Amino acid sequence: MRYLEQLPRFAFFTGKGGVGKTSLACATALRLADAGLRVLLVSTDPASNVGQVFDLQIGNQITPVPQVPGLWALEIDPQAAAQAYRDRIAGPVRGVLPSEVVKSIEEQLSGACTTEIAAFDEFTGLLTDAALEQRFDHVLFDTAPTGHTIRLLQLPGAWDSFLEAGKGDASCLGPLAGLEKQRSQYKAAVQALADPARSRLILVARAQASSQREVARTHDELVHVGLSRQHLVINGLMPASEAPLDALAAAVLRREQAALAAMPAVLRELPRDEIALMPFDLVGLAALRQLLDAGDAGASSTSPPPLPDAAPALAGEAAPSLAQLVDGLAAPGHGLIMVMGKGGVGKTSLAAALALELARRGLPVHLSTSDPAAHLSDTLAGELGVDPGLFSVSRIDPQRETQRYREQVLATKGKGLDAQGRAMLEEDLRSPCTEEIAVFQAFSRIIREAGRKFVVMDTAPTGHTLLLLDATGAYHREIARQMEGTGLHYTTPMMQLQDSSRTKVLIVTLAENTPVQEAAGLQQDLRRAGIEPWAWIINNSVAATGARSALLRARAAKEQPFIEAVARQHAVRYALVPLLAEEPVGADKLQALLGRRPD
Structure with missing residues (x-):
């Protein structure tokens, strides 16, 4: 597998939902651990299923995978992270500040913006934690579907820029109170993401036009973030050996080959691996090991692994x-x-x-x-x-909705403000939290x-x-x-x-x-x-x-x-x-x- 060659410390698996990011991330973590390396597998997906793949309860703490020496896993739980974040911000002022002030802070910390900030806080911590660097050879990120991942990978720069110029009473003042204390961590996270010797992005796709278009867009957007070291994996290809046996298999094969031939130019330039469609669920160690074995052999040149006994298909x-x-x-x-x-x-x-x-x-x-x-x-x-x-x-x-919301607020709340007040309001509206409000309103x-x-x-x-x-x-x-x-x-x-x-x-x-x-x-x-x-x-x-x-x-x-x-x-x-x-x-x-x- 080409994407495994000289793999940097951090690797991010991303792509459209359902293309097999979790399976590939888990299989990669397993192979590295089998080779004697110490590996941490992290899911940043709010709907993570890494635990299901390994049949293990993981959650929001680093957990060893018992059957695999050298492998640990962590699922960033946005709700648990948000609660810990709330306690860290509001806890010290309870009983110190007036109850109305504490209540106001807690209300500001109750929204989805706090959830996003808390998950982001944990994510950047993993990129910059010196103790983790001593403990693990590789940290692999199984990310959420594309749109959410782009947002996550853009956040270190977005929050860093906002805090750099931040002044004024932000609408998410409560959440921001914790961010201000960790500006140096966010700068370090940006540097780690932008360093090709430390970070690699593995774009996972299917041989489908829609999947490849999305991956091409992801490639362009994340290059701007600084993740320029990218590899492409085409997953779940129909083996050519199945086409003579079935009209549907032949049609799927033709569709996939046409999609690969029409692949966007920006993707054709990337190092590429291909993995065959498996006849079984990719759950459990044996299945995960077979996934990369099929990829090593080449999806187009090999038949899938031996098939299990199959009952008649449901009518x-x-x-x-x-x-x-x-x-x-x-x-x-x-x-x-x-x-x-x-x-x-x-x-x-x-x-x-x-x-x-x-x-x-x-x-x-x-x-x-x-x-x-x-x-x-x-x-x-x-x-x-x-x-x-x-x-x-x-x-x-x-x-677009965020821009519309900003213009609306400036035209109403900002109408009677003097220059200084308007500048403070504009600064407030540059907070990434503003997007949450704008999307909800739309x-x-x-x-x-x-x-x-x-x-x-x-x-x-x-x-x-x-x-x-x-x-x-x-x-x-x-x-x-x-x-x-x-x-x-x-x-x-x-x-x-x-x-x-x-x-x-x-x-x-x-x-x-x-x-x-x-x-x-x-x-x-x-x-x-x-x-x-x-x-x-x-x-x-x-x-x-x-x-x-x-x-x-x-x-x-x-x-x-x-x-x-x-x-x-x-x-x-x-x-x-x-x-x-x-x-x-x-x-x-x-x-x-x-x-x-x-x-």
Whole structure:
């Protein structure tokens, strides 16, 4: 594997959700530890599943992996980090300052901004901790899906610049109180990220046009941050040996080869490794070791490892289709539909397919996304075949929304200020915390439209979405506190999400162990927030295709217990969507996701 050659101390695995970052990071950590090196594997994903891969409870502390001498793991838990951060800032002033002041500080520390700062604080600490440098030869970062990772890797510079010029009473004064004390740590983190002798970025992608476009964008954005030493890994390639055995395998192989041939030029210039699609879940030490063995042999020149015995694939015709779910969704004539789940499960394609089908039925639809890395325009390529007056598309762009919010505040709160006061307000609005407020306001503005039309929201991967819901809950609590005792009627975005007659949440998963476990965890989080999911969608199911290739049959057999778990344990209603021979891009191919043939 070329990316392992002269591997620096820090390595970051990043890419679009679902491309195999966690599996590759875990397999790399295992290989380095097997070679006698001392390795720390860190997950910065708010929805980490490193523990599931090793069948080990890890959490927010450095934990040895018992079966692998020389390997330790850490999952940065944003909520635990935020609580520790709050205690560190607010704890010393309790009983010292007046209770109103302490309460004000605690309120400032209650939002998602504090969660982001606390996770960032731990991340930069790992890059600069001299004791860890003595203890470990390598620190590997299994990062969150692309948009969240870009944000994380940009933060050291963003916060350092803000603190360098910072003055004025920031809206997130409480969180910033702790940051000011660690400016030197952030400068050191920036230097570590920018040094190719110390840091390497491993871009993980699939042989898909959308995955490669996103990786190319990631490459450009992170070069500006200073991570210039980059390698590319194309994961999950269909072995050529499967193509003569099955029409679906042959179609997938053709699709992948075409995508590789059309790879963006900036990626073709990078050192590249290719890894074959495995017939089994990448959970457990034996499976992880086989992953890199296949990569060493070369994905295009080798057959996959020996297949396990495969039971007959589940008959896809017996499971509900996505079209059947649309019948229930369309009945009220309007409402909010939120499509949620782990990165890489196909939320964007499914949200687009649902929105187009509703518009084809003559219903007004606004399709939007809150995913920083989503690109609906790529999915909706070509002629859509719906009335343009019924169908609109938008994206919550954090940078644009932040700029809009700054201009709004300056035009209102800054209107009567003198030059010094306005300068202080502008400085306050340069805080990265401002983005949290701006994105929440955009989200609230869009979902209000659901009273007169359908709003289909393609959400960010699970962890990022939960942070947005955390901001929604914090806003609800503040409004409820202000309105208490007034007798006035009010409705907050959280109240809209909790109202099942107005909001339907669809949880998307794959028929695999980790995505189903994470989807079940998301459902529990939603229920704790008073939000009851309406349905589950199992996407990209091989079991629903009737494939005959030995590799695909093996994968279909592995899917069956997870399909049954969704149908019998987790979901009130569900739909099974087959793996398509062609990538679902454009109106006709999106319509194929519904379980109907295009007209």
